[in-house]
Amino acid sequence: MDEETLTTMVSETLCLLPRLTRSLSSIIYHKTKGNPLFVSQLMISLGKEGLLRPSLSRRRWEWDKEKIQFQKLPDDVAMFFTNSIEALSEDVKASLCVLSCFGSSAETAFIKTLERLLQKTLLNNLDAAVEEGLLDKKDGRYHFSHDRIQEAAYNMLNFLDQGRFHFSYGMALAPLVDAAGEGDDSILLTAANQLNLAGPEAVHDKSQNVTIANLNLQAGKKAMEMSDFVLAYSYFDNGISFLRKKHWEEHYNLSLKLFDLAAKCALTNGDIVSLKLLSEQVIAYGRSYEDKLNVLYLVTCSLAFSSKLPESIEKSIEILANLGIDLQEWRSTEVCVQETTTLLSTYTDDEILNTRQMTDPTMIIALKFLGKLELGMTQTKPRSVPLVTQKMIELSLAKGMSPMSPIGFVYFGSFISKRGDLSSGYRYVKVALSLLDKVGKESAGEVICIATQVKIFVEPIQAALEYHDDGYAASMVARDVSNALLNILFKNSCVHVAGVKLQTMREEYEKFFRLAKENNHSIFLVQIKQVQRDVLRLIGSDEELTIHENPKDVSVEEAKIVATNNSVNVSRYYQKAYISFIFRSYDDTKENIEKYLACISKTWANLLIHHAVHAFYSGLISFWVARKSRDRQQWHERGERSKLALKKWAESSRWTFEHKWYLLEAEESYCKNDFEVAELFYEKAISSAKEHKFVHEEALACELAGYFYAELRDTDKAMEHFLRAHEKYHEWGAFGKCDCLFKFVERFLLLCLLALATRSKTKQCTAKGVK
Structure with missing residues (x-):
């Protein structure tokens, strides 16, 4: 058809x-060349994808002209055009x-550049291909109408x-890289891509190897600036x-930069095997100890x-x-x-903020090691953290501020x-955040997190999320x-404390788990499992979650983390004590809180929301155990210590801590047994939790x-x-907890009715003179 x-x-x-359909029919004709079968197939395809649809409000068909113009051809239509290339x-x-x-596409301006470099006529020929329906031309770009058409054109070579063509195109573009304007990276990336497609076997002149390696070095740096580390x-x-x-x-500096x-x-992408191979090369061929420090x-x-x-910490201390x-x-x-x-x-x-910049490259990398130790030692050797912090601050003030210096100040804060000085701590935290504007954002993730x-x-807390x-x-x-991952982990902890809906928490923890797994961060995977399980139990989900309970089923790697990382054990025992307390399992609660208390003295160099949450629930558990245990005094003292800690924090932030x-x-x-005071504070706790929007703790x-x-x-x-x-647990989404509470209330009411019936019968018998 014409x-x-x-x-x-x-x-x-x-x-x-x-006149209304002409814009649509023109595009369809361009894509099908009037073949009736292809016209039918294309219109069916447009209908399925919603690009051609009935409008009830307008009572007519409507279509999206822009999207249809870029709609790819159905496969058999593409095959027809592929055959027509001949x-x-x-x-x-x-x-x-x-x-x-x-x-699949290229800009018209780039095609003009190729014409000049290759001394070939391209634009007129490509316009002819557009007329044949093999290409689309839109917004200054040529697009193949279908991947199969591009594939067929490429396979004609x-x-x-x-490889020879890719190499010639890449080498033709290479001299333009330095001439390209600042911010125009397309020539650089295109040249590198062409040469990489050709491969090393296409090179015959040794000097070209260095040129191409340098191009890839520049292209890699640009990709890093775009945060595309793959x-x-x-x-x-x-x-x-x-x-x-x-x-x-022969080319030491170039080699060192590429390998570094x-x-x-490789580390960023979680590719530990490649990291090992690359680092071995640098360690073997590096000319100085300083050159090896990065890897x-x-x-x-x-x-x-x-x-x-522990091995990481030991190695860092040695270096x-x-x-x-x-x-x-x-x-x-x-x-x-x-x-x-x-x-x-x-x-x-x-x-502090105007201290000079650090210029010594060895000291800059030393600060990196110290910064990494802050977080690692917090988990395994918390008593050593203040010394690391002191070294970071001393070096920063003496040698100049590095991109890692804010870490020292934020950890000190x-x-x-x-240790109780919240006003001074808050001050140094703000200094650390301000330092980021002076020294760069390299450590911003960790600094903002702490x-x-x-x-x-x-x-x-809701505003701080x-x-x-x-x-x-x-x-x-x-x-x-x-x-x-650490920011997500701590945010999720804050989300829990803030009483965000449990279903939202579940989704956030699942995202966290996937990211940790993708990047082989085993410690985070171990830490999150118990929390995921507890959230599911609160929700009342029947979903199975692979969390090892039997020590025989625990992987070697997981067992090693548990054995060497005290903070992991603290989190595990606390979570088990917490969930047992919430579901009112006294024996399990007591057993796990005792294990938690045995570990707690060896952790937490820094102030974290975990500290407040653990103090709150361990205090509640301590008072519960005190009422039921023979060792009443010891448990009462533990609960009182928690209460005093929460009172002090409430003085700093009434919003977050008053109801606790x-x-x-x-x-x-x-x-x-001071029941009048107890009644007063229960009602104050309920009122404060409601006022400050902590629905889960209002329920508690x-x-x-x-x-x-x-x-x-x-x-x-x-x-x-x-x-x-x-009602409040249900509002939170804790349907599993609701079921548990409902069963308790059922038993409670039954006991009340039995007691009432017994008292009534006793009165009747007494009235009749029956013993």
């Missing part, structure tokens, strides 16, 4: 005037072959010639493949992410000793804090906040996956008040609080 006939057919099919002139076919070497690794890897034998001797950056990308740092990072955190930084000396926590405080007292905030944990003790989103984004820009403090006051008064306060009133045999008040607790 175009006019096709327009008539489309008009009649859609029951619209030809009928084209040799010049047009040759131009299609050139275009096919650059992918002899297999042995394909693409960056491919460029560095290709650059290495173009290096010839003896490249370490490839290793960094040594990456190796220690990979150890930290897996089950070898720092070689650089003249001794961490083996013993200094008490008090001495480290006092010396650091004294040092900082001689500086104003402005003087977190540490002294944990800073947010301190901010939560001053600002409302977005800070962890900023920390995650900053980490991902730097492709610092470990700190991206009130609830602990109520439970303590209950323990002392109502539930505990219910048990209190039940003990006093005030059935009406007990039922009132149990029903309100059930």
Whole structure:
């Protein structure tokens, strides 16, 4: 059919005037050349994809012209056009072959550049292909109408010639790389891609190997700037493949840069095997210890992410000793804090922020090792953290600020906040955040993460959640996956504390689990399993979650993490105690809280939201155990310590901690049989939790008040609080907990009815004189 006939057919099919359908029929004709079968197939395809659809409001058919223009042809239509390539002139076919070497599309401006470099006519020939329906031309770009057409054009080249053409195109573009304007990276990436498609076997002149390796180095750096570390690794890897034998001797600096950056990308991408191979090369051929420091740092990072955190720490301490930084000396926590405080007292905030930049490359990498130790030692050797922090601050003030310096200040702020000086801690946290603007954002993910944990003790927790989103984004820009995961982990902890809906929590934990698994971060995987299980249990989900309970089923790697990482054990025992407490399993709660308390003295160098949450629930559990245990005094003292901690935090942030403090006051008064005071604080805890929007802890306060009133045999008040607790747990999404509470209330009511019936019968018998 000619175009006019096709327009008539489309008009009649859609029951619209030809002037209305002409824009659609013109595109269809261009794509099918009027073949009736293809017209039918294409219109059916447009209908299925919603690009041609009936409009009820307009009472007519409508279509999306822009999207249809770029709609790919159905496969059999593409095959028809592929076969029609043979009928084209040799010049047009040759131009299609050139275009096919650059992918599915290319800009008109780039084609003009190729014309000039290759001294070939391309634009006119490609326009002829557009007329034949093989290409689309839109917004200054030529597009193949279908992948099969591009494939057919590319396959017209002899297999042995394909590499030769890619190589010639890449080498023709290479001289333009430096001439391209700033911000225009397309020539660089295109040239590198063409040469990489050709491969090292296409090179015949040794000098070209160096040129191509350098191009890949530049392309890889650009890809890193775009945060595409998978693409960056491919460029560095290709650059290495173009290096010839003896490249370490003849082109040392180029080789070192390619291997260093490839290793960094391998770590970022979770490719530990490639990291190992690359680092071995640098360690074997590096000319100085300083030249090996970058890969040594990456190796220690990979150890930290897996089950070898103690080995990572030991290796880092050894490397720092070689650089003249001794961490083996013993200094008490008090001495480290006092010396650091004294040092900082001689500086104003402005003087710290305006300290000169660090220029010594060895010291810059030393600060990286120290920064990595902060987080690692927090999990395994918390008492050593203040010394690491002190070294970071001393070096930063003496040698200049590096991109890692904010880590030292934020950890110091977190540490002294944990020791009770929240105002000073908050000050240094803000200094650390301000330093990021001075020294760069390389450490922003970790700094924001730790800073947010301190901010939560001053600002409302619901408002602080977005800070962890900023920390995650900053980490991902730097492709610092470990700190991206840490921000998600801490945000999820905050989400739990803030009482966000459990279904949302479940989805967030699943995202976290997938990201940790993709990047082989074993420690995070171990830490998250128990929490995932508890969320599912609260929801009441029947979904099976692979969490090992039997020690025989635990993997060797997981067992090693549990054996060497005390903070993991603290989290595991706390979670088990927490969920047992929530579901009122007394024996399990007591057993796990005792294990938790046995580990707790060896962890937490810094102030984290975990600290407050653990103090709150361990306090509630302690008072519960005190009421039921013979060792009443010891458990009461533990609960009182938790209460005093929450009271102090409530003075700093009434919003987040007031209701928790009130609830602990109520439970303590209950323990002392001071029932009037207990009743007052239960109601204050419920009111404060409601006011500050902690729905889950409003539910908990109502539930505990219910048990209190039940003990006093005030059935009406007990039922009132149990029903309100059930309502709030349901609002939170804790349907599993709702079922558990409902069963308890059923038993409670039955017992009340039995007691009432017994009393009634006793009265009747007494009235009749029956004993």
